[in-house]
Amino acid sequence: MTDILVVLETREGALRNASLEAVGAARAAADASGGGKVTALATEQADLDAAQLGGAGADAVLVADAGAHSPDGAAATAVRVAGELGVGAVFVSATVRGRDLLGRIAAGLDTGFAADCTAVDFAEGGFVFTRPVYAGKAQIQVKVNGPVAVASMRGNHFAPAGREASAEMGTTAAEGGKAQVTAIAGKSGGRPDVAEAARVVAGGRGLGSAENWHLLEALADALPGAGLGASRAVVDSGWRPHSEQVGQTGKTVSPELYIAAGISGAIQHLAGMSSSKVIVAINKDAEAPIFQHATYGIVGDVNEILPALTEAVKAAVE
Numbered sequence: 425m426t427d428i429l430v431v432l433e434t435r436e437g438a439l440r441n442a443s444l445e446a447v448g449a450a451r452a453a454a455d456a457s458g459g460g461k462v463t464a465l466a467t468e469q470a471d472l473d474a475a476q477l478g479g480a481g482a483d484a485v486l487v488a489d490a491g492a493h494s495p496d497g498a499a500a501t502a503v504r505v506a507g508e509l510g511v512g513a514v515f516v517s518a519t520v521r522g523r524d525l526l527g528r529i530a531a532g533l534d535t536g537f538a539a540d541c542t543a544v545d546f547a548e549g550g551f552v553f554t555r556p557v558y559a560g561k562a563q564i565q566v567k568v569n570g571p572v573a574v575a576s577m578r579g580n581h582f583a584p585a586g587r588e589a590s591a592e593m594g595t596t597a598a599e600g601g602k603a604q605v606t607a608i609a610g611k612s613g614g615r616p617d618v619a620e621a622a623r624v625v626a627g628g629r630g631l632g633s634a635e636n637w638h639l640l641e642a643l644a645d646a647l648p649g650a651g652l653g654a655s656r657a658v659v660d661s662g663w664r665p666h667s668e669q670v671g672q673t674g675k676t677v678s679p680e681l682y683i684a685a686g687i688s689g690a691i692q693h694l695a696g697m698s699s700s701k702v703i704v705a706i707n708k709d710a711e712a713p714i715f716q717h718a719t720y721g722i723v724g725d726v727n728e729i730l731p732a733l734t735e736a737v738k739a740a741v742e
């Protein structure tokens with residue numbers, strides 16, 4: 425029976441979806457260990473819903489009294505609370521912020537961590553984490569050596585528990601930090617973050633120019649809940665912001681649908697999206713490597729295929 429602390433991620437007081445998935449992962453893991461308690465911790469002030477978090481799998485919620493996010497302060501708060509509760513594991517989301525916290529929390533607890541996990545099992549008294557290696561070409565199973573198993577959970581691999589329950593709400597003191605986030609630059613168009621979107625429409629150099637991005641935006645508009653992604657070639661050219669970059673040096677995504685338009689399928693790009701459930705590749709080169717990883721491949725010019733696909737999607741969604 426292992427109690428688990430989940431460090432929530434909030435943005436301007438609102439909970440991010442990835443955190444509900446991490447809570448769901450913790451609930452399943454705690455149950456697999458014989459029924460431990462799941463406590464969710466917001467490391468700064470946030471407007472949290474006891475029924476939403478309880479439904480996702482949390483037994484209790486603690487909200488710290490920090491006014492703004494501090495990476496070292498949040499990690500210190502999580503380390504202190506983990507010690508106070510005596511948990512056997514700490515989970516975070518494998519988001520940009522989660523990655524920032526993961527190592528700090530593990531160091532603070534004098535333990536190791538498993539990053540970017542896609543599954544959690546319980547065997548021989550401890551958690552066994554499955555995570556991709558070699559840019560997703562292989563999966564390994566790891567156990568964390570140390571008193572507390574710290575791990576980050578990759579998006580779209582775990583689901584909130586979906587139960588009828590209300591979490592017990594409480595507060596805790598926030599630890600001070602040396603660094604504090606004072607502002608977050610807004611991102612384009614109010615679309616979901618590419619790392620969280622259930623569907624991703626991504627473009628590469630084959631789009632030809634930044635001006636052609638309206639072709640992808642139209643398709644993303646037609647697909648409910650779609651986010652925009654980009655290859656590094658596009659980001660390096662200044663066509664799209666780095667926040668949309670998918671891949672080894674960008675974000676890791678695992679949506680139910682990933683549409684790769686004009687993307688060749690370099691190993692560094694595949695590292696960020698190859699665990700997507702359905703991959704649709706559009707490329708004018710039938711030999712492009714992306715087709716080896718695609719569920720569906722369309723050989724053709726993005727300038728013709730994207731508008732036709734958008735119209736087909738609109739007709740299907742209506």
Ligand SMILES: Cc1cc2nc3c(=O)[nH]c(=O)nc-3n(C[C@H](O)[C@H](O)[C@H](O)COP(=O)(O)OP(=O)(O)OC[C@H]3O[C@@H](n4cnc5c(N)ncnc54)[C@H](O)[C@@H]3O)c2cc1C
Pocket residue numbers: 627628629630631654655656657658669670671672673674675685686687688689690691692693696706707708709712724725726727
């Ligand atoms: C250390 C390191 C880290 C990296 N990290 C990343 C990363 O995080 N993410 C990432 O994406 N890359 C990364 N890269 C770069 C990666 O190696 C590739 O250079 C990059 O992914 C290529 O982007 P692309 O597919 O858009 O462009 P290209 O490789 O130039 O491919 C363009 C594709 O578009 C097709 N095309 C052209 N015109 C059309 C058209 N009209 N219609 C349809 N198809 C068309 C072409 O056939 C081609 O396949 C990294 C590289 C290194 C060395």
